[in-house]
Amino acid sequence: MEDSQRKRVLLVVRYPVGGIRTYIRYIYQQDIFDEYDFSVIAPDPGLESFFREIFSGRNFEYDVCEDNWDLLKKVWRYTRNNKVALIHSHGFTAGSLSAVIARCFHIKHLMTAHDVFQKKQFSGFKGKVKKWLLSRVFVSIDMIHTVSFDATNDLLAFFPAIKKERIRCIPHGIDAEQFYHSTASDLKLSYDKTRTCLIGFFGRFMAQKGFNYLIDAIEIIVRDKLTDREPLVLTFDWGGFVREEYEYIESRGLKKYFHMMQHTDDMPGVIKAMDLVAMPSLWESSGLLGMESLVSGVPIIGASCIGLREVLSDSPAVLVPPRDSQALARALADEINDPQKKTFREFSDVARQRFSLLRPSSELKKIYTEIISG
Known part of the structure; x- marks a missing residue:
């Protein structure tokens, strides 16, 4: 032209x-x-x-x-x-x-x-x-x-x-092909894969993303011994109030269940390295992480908040009410005890087309x- x-x-x-x-x-x-x-x-x-x-x-x-x-x-x-x-x-x-x-x-x-x-x-x-x-x-x-x-x-x-x-x-x-064809990244973590469940939290440290409800849910899982495998939440964003959040985690005696990872440009690979993704948002306009997880074939548990519920509907994703730590804890424990990765992998073909x-x-x-x- x-x-x-x-x-x-x-x-x-x-x-x-x-x-x-x-x-x-x-x-x-x-x-x-x-x-x-x-x-x-x-x-x-x-x-x-x-x-x-x-x-x-x-x-x-x-x-x-x-x-x-x-x-x-x-x-x-x-x-x-x-x-x-x-x-x-x-x-x-x-x-x-x-x-x-x-x-x-x-x-x-x-x-x-x-x-x-x-x-x-x-x-x-x-x-x-x-x-x-x-x-x-x-x-x-x-x-x-x-x-x-x-x-x-x-x-x-x-x-x-x-x-x-x-x-x-x-x-x-999203770039569905990139997430669909990616391979799991080497997280360079020392942990017992048979006794630990990696839970990815990729949101910013701000109230909207509901991180405090995830903290509460992990405490419930540990306190009530809801799983045999230990949950380990990996976070990847240094934005917002990360220092304050981790000080709060330590004050509640939950430090061993959370780990701050370095910033990564390999989101597709990191998502595929997770056992499941948690997205306890209070609201979203849409929810790109939900799309990325579904296309990657990784189980995701999300809040049924505005925006995110639309992305995760008609999929294997588990939805829990926003601000409900008890429901989030039960959903996380259910996935840890009975992993649904096979179901999510099979659905990734549908997600690949849906979110292209x-x-x-x-x-x-x-x-x-x-x-x-x-």
């Missing part, structure tokens, strides 16, 4: 962590987006190499913002000085700020909603004002892309003024074409 015919998409990312970062890596590495040029405005200069790797071989630009005000100025300046066919904002903050600029310059705007809302976010007078302002912003956006049907329903429940035809749900996907990236990337490409041409 000649340069004069190419369309430039401006990606605006205020918080490129966790699911947003993984989504960007998964989606934009697909060849289907090669016909577009991309510019990125994001807060971390250290992420430039991350984005350059994703957009390697394409016309790509990167600019750094320091805070919300600086992001607003950078988006304003860029759209004023360049021909932008589409602003694609990632996350509610980036979407809200970008909406102002998109309206001023009459540029098409797509926002991907990577999270869900909680009632406590809109409590009190300030919360009501915030909700009113967000509603005004969201109804002005040309299209909002949600990553699960749960997230769609959540958005409409909080902001019913948004027209349903302006919301497009494209359930998440080809579907979400091609559907997002259709949205790009629809918005830009419309």
Whole structure:
């Protein structure tokens, strides 16, 4: 395609962590987006190499913002000085700020909603004002892309003024082939494989991921002697309150049942090295780890919270109520005592097709074409 015919998409990312970062890596590495040029405005200069790797071989630009005000100025300046066919904002903050600029310059705007809302976010007078302002912003956006049907329903429940035809749900996907064909990593751990069950916890150390409920569940298993094999929880994320969490674990006399692993770039191999994965989240917009575990053929026990329940439904995964340590302990003990790896391995063929990236990337490409041409 000649340069004069190419369309430039401006990606605006205020918080490129966790699911947003993984989504960007998964989606934009697909060849289907090669016909577009991309510019990125994001807060971390250290992420430039991350984005350059994703957009390697394409016309790509990167600019750094320091805070919300600086992001607003950078988006304003860029759209004023360049021909932008589409602003694609990632996350509610980036979407809200970008909406102002998109309206001023009459540029098409797509926002991907990577999270869900909680009632406590809109409590009190300030919360009501915030909700009113967000509603005004969201109804002005040309299209909002949600990553699960749960997230769609959540958005409409909080902001019913948004027209349903302006919301497009494209359930998440992952690099299914990578997880399906991976081999288990050598964890370099010294433990008795016959007497120990490795439980993977891959969430960040933040309240949303429900780590404290996993701590409680392990204590119940040990205290009540629910299994003959010892549980050993391996954690892989240094984010959030990791030091405080491990001090708390030690204070409860559970240190031997938890082990902090080094950060890894081999998620597929590490997941396959687990006996099971625990995902006791309080809420998710979707739940990529659930997809990765199912495609890897590794048993997963997850909370039946918004977003994650959608991913794990109609699969061998065991769902327990959020914030229920007793139920989580029983489910973990059942899997430790009667492993279901064979069932999960057999289901991995189904998961491989269900969560393939080809579907979400091609559907997002259709949205790009629809918005830009419309």
